[in-house]
Amino acid sequence: MRAAYETALEWLLMVLMVVLFLEVTMGVVYRTFGVSLVWYDEVASILLAWITFYGSALASVKRAHIGCPEVVALMPPGVKFAFRIVAEVLTIAFFLLMGWTGYRVLGVLEGDSLVSLPDVPVSWVQSVVPISAVLIVAAELLTLPAVLRKSLRPPAVAGAASQ
Numbered sequence: 001m002r003a004a005y006e007t008a009l010e011w012l013l014m015v016l017m018v019v020l021f022l023e024v025t026m027g028v029v030y031r032t033f034g035v036s037l038v039w040y041d042e043v044a045s046i047l048l049a050w051i052t053f054y055g056s057a058l059a060s061v062k063r064a065h066i067g068c069p070e071v072v073a074l075m076p077p078g079v080k081f082a083f084r085i086v087a088e089v090l091t092i093a094f095f096l097l098m099g100w101t102g103y104r105v106l107g108v109l110e111g112d113s114l115v116s117l118p119d120v121p122v123s124w125v126q127s128v129v130p131i132s133a134v135l136i137v138a139a140e141l142l143t144l145p146a147v148l149r150k151s152l153r154p155p156a157v158a159g160a161a162s163q
Contacts, residue, residue, distance in 0.1 A: 002061065002142045009058040009135070013051060020047040039116035046125050053132035060139035063147070072151075080151040088147070092140050099133030106130070 027040035059065050072080060105126065112122040 005138070005142055006058065006061045009054065009061060013054055013058060016047060016051050016054065020044065020051065023047065039114075042114055042116045050128050053128045054135070057132050057135035057139055060136045061143060063143055077152045077154060081148065084147055084151040088140060088144055092137055095133045095136045095140070099130040099137070102126070102129030102133060 023040070023043055027037050027044070030037050030040075056065075072083065075083060106123045109121075109123040109126055114120045114122060114125065
């Protein structure tokens with residue numbers, strides 16, 4: 001399940017990056033010929049934000065966010081397990097709060113539209129916040145069993161040969 005989720009996020013990000021590449025390339029070509037696309041900058045910024053938010057979900061499922069793995073690895077199993085539980089609860093609580101707040105903001109933005117594309121609602125653009133929060137919580141929950149199992153292993157010994 002985790003691998004399929006990771007693959008789906010990778011494909012989503014690849015599509016978004018290709019769309020961003022095409023959009024920026026098109027903007028450059030048009031400007032070269034002296035015709036500027038009015039929506040170019042706004043759409044590029046939105047796509048970059050989407051890549052950032054959805055990329056965070058992918059980083060979560062890969063457990064690739066910044067951390068202190070060396071310090072955690074040296075903790076005794078019981079302490080490490082407790083530390084992981086607290087860290088996961090705080091992380092999930094933060095993203096649930098972010099998702100709920102992001103969802104509430106969508107209601108405030110109802111009726112607003114993009115400046116350069118008045119047919120595109122701002123709430124649609126900003127939906128990335130609650131959606132990515134849910135995706136990150138899902139990633140945390142999918143990887144939690146493996147993280148907890150790993151935390152019960154004895155601490156790594158510095159200089160020990162790998163087997």
